[in-house]
């Protein structure tokens with residue numbers, strides 16, 4: 001019997017501790033962890049680089065879907081600030097036969113600022129600069145997952161005239 005694989009979607013603001021939790025899941029669930037910063041910084045020396053992060057994420061989603069079809073557990077360690085992004089990836093994961101788990105990692109302002117400072121001091125190669133103004137702006141943009149979303153008990157309809165798969169291909173243009 002083949003066990004149903006799990007797709008873990010890491011959700012949270014910068015320095016919330018997503019990659020730390022993702023590494024724990026990697027070992028406890030033998031899951032393939034896909035963390036874009038580990039690719040963006042060695043490839044381009046920065047975290048976004050003219051939209052190439054979206055291209056990289058699309059390629060990593062393709063890898064994730066192929067791994068799920070092979071029965072492997074997968075972690076997409078993207079942050080996923082938007083409810084639409086999370087719903088689209090839930091739909092893709094379920095279409096690939098996976099059980100989908102949203103792992104929301106919450107952090108308050110003070111701990112977030114402290115962790116950013118400590119991480120920058122300890123390992124500047126692994127991250128990128130973040131100003132106090134960035135942190136305020138990002139927190140306002142971030143859509144905190146609702147309880148029904150975390151429980152997976154409700155799936156939003158896709159934007160009108162579209163499907164979540166189509167929406168995902170617009171959001172992540174390299175996605176096949």
Ligand SMILES: Nc1ncnc2c1ncn2[C@@H]1O[C@H](COP(=O)(O)OP(=O)(O)OP(=O)(O)O)[C@@H](O)[C@H]1O
Nearest residue numbers: 012013014015016017018019020021037115118119
């Ligand atoms: N529960 C925790 N308590 C204290 N420090 C933590 C905790 N979790 C993570 N950290 C520290 O906070 C920093 C940020 O953690 P991590 O890299 O896991 O965050 P992240 O959400 O993946 O950030 P990013 O969005 O920038 O990738 C690291 O230095 C990490 O060691």
Ligand SMILES: [Mg+2]
Nearest residue numbers: 018019035037
């Ligand atoms: Mg991270």
